[in-house]
Amino acid sequence: MMRSWLKYAFGICLLICAWQSYAQQIVYPINQHCNVHVLSISSAKTASQNKSPETGWENVKLPDVWDIRWKNYNGGVWYKIDWEWFCEREHSLNQPIVFALDYLNSAGAVYLNKDLLWASQHLQEPLSKSWNMPRYWILPVSGLKPGKNQILVYVNGYAFQNAGLGKITFNNVHENIKHHQKSLWKKRTLFEINAILSATLGILCLVIWLFIRRDNSFGWFALSCLLWLLFISQFLTTETYPYPTTLAAAQANLSFFILYILCFSVYLLRFADRRFPVLEESLFVFSIAVIVGIFFTPLDYAKIVLGTVFLSYASLLVVVYFYLAYLSYKTQKTELYLLIFCLTLIGLFACVDVVRLGNAETASLYQPLSPYTSPVITLFIALILGMRLKRNIQKIEKFNQDLEFRVFEVSEDLKRSMSEKHYLELENVRLQERIHLSHDLHDGLGASLVRSMILVDQNEDEMSNQQFLSMLKLLRDDLRQIIDSGSSIGSKVPENPKVWVAPVRHRFSQLMDEMDIHSRWDFPNEWLIEPNALQCLTLMRVLEESLTNVIKHSQAKNVAVSMQFMQPNQLLLKIQDDGVGFEANSVLEQGMSIGMRSMKMRLERVGGQLKLSSTPGYTLIQAILYFDEANSKMNESS
CATH class of the missing domain: 2.60.120.260 (Galactose-binding domain-like)
Incomplete structure (x- = not known):
């Protein structure tokens, strides 16, 4: 048993x-x-x-x-x-x-x-x-x-x-293909999608920053995307190149991670409109020293040093996260709430990854969750850009409304100003016309009246009706000439200087002969420089006023009238007599003679100049016209 x-x-x-x-x-x-x-x-x-x-x-x-x-x-x-x-x-x-x-x-x-x-x-x-x-x-x-x-x-x-x-x-082959595709998705495809999304977001934000430089948060985000691409490239490449050793590749990869954390942290602060210049500069300087230290780390201490640095900079991002959470609670901005939600998801994924990486037994089975953060960030960026676009459109619409109202106000002010300006211009035109009319009456009709008065005064016999009628016709012609002078600019210029001076010479020669004044007229046969109609009329008024003054005031016995072309672009009209003379400076500077002042103003309006010189027994009046070079060349070629 x-x-x-x-x-x-x-x-x-x-x-x-x-x-x-x-x-x-x-x-x-x-x-x-x-x-x-x-x-x-x-x-x-x-x-x-x-x-x-x-x-x-x-x-x-x-x-x-x-x-x-x-x-x-x-x-x-x-x-x-x-x-x-x-x-x-x-x-x-x-x-x-x-x-x-x-x-x-x-x-x-x-x-x-x-x-x-x-x-x-x-x-x-x-x-x-x-x-x-x-x-x-x-x-x-x-x-x-x-x-x-x-x-x-x-x-x-x-x-x-x-x-x-x-x-x-x-x-077997068929089951292995399914298993292999799942492994490729976890180990490579996810990282490739992550890289593509990061590159797309980086380029998009870079373009936005290039057009909107004042919002440098997009520039920092673009830089962080570039560094993230460099960091996750280790998960896609199958060779250590271009680094000389595996340790150097790991050190460079950790350096990219450090710079990524710094740039991404600055982006988060800029997104929240916060700046800490001294702290940010100190962190960058300290990080450069850390990176230098990483590259001098011996192989035996690589695991503890690289792991400590990785966790330290991951902790820095956690500190920024809590600061932004405080700001979102304080400011209660929708954009910050979205940012905190996005960072919370990223933080959860990162915590799981850090725990897995820190345990050697689970690290071999490690399937990182970080690649899934790119779609989260993409959705976040799309929401933020949409909200900012909406806000900017609202600002533009409000600006357009304000601008439309301001344009309406400015248009009304401009209409009033233009009306006032038009009224002032009309008044100024009327005043100028009155001044011109007074000058024309003085220089034209006044000279004719003086000439007629002298004829009547010098005539010892009674004048016949025919003589009075002739004098009145001359006055009528002068008045018509004054009335028509406004359209004289478009009238035809006389063929030559002798034809131009003939009417004035005819009227004054008869009167000076009766007053026993000897006159001499010297004019060229052709225009070397042809003046326009207004210039011809101006010279005629100057000549009439000058001869009238000779007859009225000079007591002269000899008068010489001449025209000369002094230079290729100057025309000179001279009236010289041997009368009693006058004070030229007093006449021009103190305005003692209305006629002289009128002659000076007329010449200045057509780009000319009046010169006076007078002593007892000698008086010279010079009217000078200046022409541009184009006018001179045109007349020379003709």
Whole structure:
């Protein structure tokens, strides 16, 4: 009885041991009838990338981070995976087996039964990066042993990067494709989408900043997007180039992260209209010193230094977050509320990532959530731009309304001003016309009246009706000439100077002959420079006024009237007599003679000049007209 009980107990123990041995094996189904059993997974340190060691193997569980058992070990490690496949009795393996590797950190090679399947481009520094690239290999049935098979994986990496080997799977082709696509989505596609969205947002904000320089928050955001692109490029590249070593690449990547945190923090402060010049400058100077220190960090201290710096600058962003939360509570602005909501989501994702990165056991299974932040930021930026656009449109509409009202007011003021100006101009025109009329009456009709009065006074016999009628006709003609002088500008210029002076010469020669005054007239036969009608009329008024003064006041016996062209652009009219003379300075400067002042004003209006010189026995009046060079050349060519 006792022996029977012992037999049963021994059998139960054997069953338990067999079950535990089978439970330690990992089974991967290939199809409904065939499976792969992973018998054991072990690893060993090595100094050779070409040959696996004979001793030193330790059983491990994948995914594996060797820093957990071999602290601060940097170098090569071999992983040995013993496995076998089998099918049910009546079935056979009629499809290839796919061996998939989630990652290896950092560079390595894969062998099947000591035959090379694949190797990284660089197994020595600068090492290739395979931790961000899932891979698989199709193992044909003809290349497999009927019993036990072996896969060797060589890995070269660093402890500060949690070097090791990721999960492995055995599967059929179709199921492996599904699994591989999911792995690509997690490890690469998400980061590619993140990079595209970050680049798009960066370019958009850069363009906005280039057109709106006063809002430099967009410029800081564009710069932070560029630095973020440089930071996440490590998750996409499979080579360490252009950096000389893996450590240098990690140091540069952390430097990009530091600068990104600084620029993004400044952007957040500018978005909230806050500036801390001294603090910001101090942080940038301190960060430059930190970056320099990072590049001088030895390999043995890389893990603790890089991890501490990463967490410190992540904490800086947390401080900015709480400050903005305080501002949003204080100011109660919708834009700040949206910003806090966006940062809260980003912070939750970042906290999960930091926890995973800080734990070596979970770091190998790490699937970062940070790539999902780009869609959140994109939505946030779209909302902010929409709100700002709406606010700007409202400002523009209000400005247009105010501008329309101001334009209406200014238009009314302008109408009143124009009406007043028009009225003043009309009054000024009337006044000028009166002045011109008075001058014309004085110079034209006045001279004719004086001449007629002298004729009547000098005539000793009674004048016949015919003589009086002739005098009145002359006065009438002078009056008509004064009335028509307004249209004299468009009238025809006389053919030559002699034709021009003939009417004046005829009227005054008769009168001077009766007064026993000898006159001499010297005029050229042609116009060397042809004046316009207004200039001809002005010279005629000057001549009439000058001869009238000679007859009235000078008591002269000889009068000489001449015209000369002194220079290519000057015409000179001279009236000279041998009368009693007058004070020329008093006449011009003190305005003692209305006639002289009228002559001076007339000449100045047509660009001329009046010169007087007088002494007893000699008086000279000179009327000078100046012409431009174009007029002179035109007359010379004609």
